[in-house]
Amino acid sequence: MTSTTPADRVRGVAAWTAVAATVPYLTLKLLWLTGHPVGVGSADELDRLWTANLLTFGMDAIAVLLALSFVRPWGRRTPAGLVAFPMWVATGLLGTILVALPLSLLVQLVSGPGTGAGSDDGPVGTMAGWVVPVVYGGFTVQGIALITAFPLYARQRWAGLLRSRIGDLPRSPTLALQRTLACVAGLLALGVAAARLYWAAGGTTGLPQAWADEHNPGVAVMDGVTAVMAVAATVALLVPVFRIGPERRLRVPLAVAWTAAGSLFGWGSWQLVAFGTMTEVTELRRAVPGPVPLVQAGQVVAALLMLVVGAIALVERAAAERTAAVESAG
Known part of the structure; x- marks a missing residue:
């Protein structure tokens, strides 16, 4: 039992x-x-x-x-x-x-x-x-x-992963690629944050006229939250990728990056899909200028790049652990 x-x-x-x-x-x-x-x-x-x-x-x-x-x-x-x-x-x-x-x-x-x-x-x-x-x-x-x-x-x-420290991540041959992708993702995410923060503060440039005429405070809150998520995801990803504070627990930046990047991907994807499938917003969709779908697509791409960087780092860490276990057993 x-x-x-x-x-x-x-x-x-x-x-x-x-x-x-x-x-x-x-x-x-x-x-x-x-x-x-x-x-x-x-x-x-x-x-x-x-x-x-x-x-x-x-x-x-x-x-x-x-x-x-x-x-x-x-x-x-x-x-x-x-x-x-x-x-x-x-x-x-x-x-x-x-x-x-x-x-x-x-x-x-x-x-x-x-x-x-x-x-x-x-x-x-x-x-x-x-x-x-x-x-x-x-x-x-x-x-x-x-x-x-x-x-x-x-x-x-995954108890071992949650107990590990930032410095435990291996310095593999792909580290330069991870850092490059992380920086590209961070730049995209910061661009998304700037646009979302501008709209959250009441800016209307780039919004369809229907949204500009009736600015919903609830939508403004979502824009503000998305901006914060974009900044948080960028910082949380760069910390382990550049091995900042190697003695710190990995689980803290991992949890922040997990949540914030997931928010960027989930809501960005949903907004793109919604505009492509809801026929009741056809006229609005035609009226949406370039910046809105570009911002939505930018946050999805940024999140996917963050996912790729995280997946590479964690897979390599798991492989290094297996190699060390085999060597110690031998």
């Missing part, structure tokens, strides 16, 4: 809480996908949003599989990439909501009614008042639960 530790029990509760938190959202999406306009104005709106609803249904279904992988035996046998990549994206998406949602609510309280953040699923004005609280309440619980369960899963599966 396998004994369970307090950490195992916390991980189990958090994982099953994450699964339960997806039920309202998945149920709502399933109703919309099958043509039942629960909480929306009409079935015509659902037709225009069908592809986007299918994508978001699939994303939340993947979150269920992730949560189960943290507590089921097959989760330890699953290839690392199949767990790490979707969790990287999920951390970025849900972690950003955990930061931006309370800030948006605060802005709404300060600015008065009618200024809050909107739903990503369609025009808020056509939705019942309960839809946004149900959706974002579920996301909040899901985010807290997954971000609680995953570190406990990672501590069990």
Whole structure:
């Protein structure tokens, strides 16, 4: 009989809480996908949003599989990439909501009614008042639960990595390439940060006229959070790549880069996909000038470069550990 530790029990509760938190959202999406306009104005709106609803249904279904992988035996046998990549994206998406949602609510309280953040699923004005609280309440619980369960899963599966220090990373022949890619990613991310910070502060240059005329404070909060994530990801990546503070624990910059780069990739990708699939914004999409999609694409490319640098460094570290273990055994 396998004994369970307090950490195992916390991980189990958090994982099953994450699964339960997806039920309202998945149920709502399933109703919309099958043509039942629960909480929306009409079935015509659902037709225009069908592809986007299918994508978001699939994303939340993947979150269920992730949560189960943290507590089921097959989760330890699953290839690392199949767990790490979707969790990287999920951390970025849900972690950003955990930061931006309370800030948006605060802005709404300060600015008065009618200024809050909107739903990503369609025009808020056509939705019942309960839809946004149900959706974002579920996301909040899901985010807290997954971000609680995953570190406990990672501590069990990759304990050596989390205990290591920055100086333990090998100085491999690819280090120059890693540093070059990291600098390119950092420059892209800082450009994204500058644009997002400008829009968050109320700037309208480069925005479509519809957005410039009605600047949503909730959107401004998201722009501000994205700017902070871009700067944080850059700094957190450069620290281990340039071996700054070799005696410091690797897990701190790793956690920051993981979350911030995941935010850049997740939200940048979602915004690009949303503009390509939601037919209700066709006219707006035609009106969007170059800077908006360029900024969105820039943050996705920056995040992918950060992912490549991190993957190279961690794979080489694992290979060095295996080599050292073989040599010591021999």
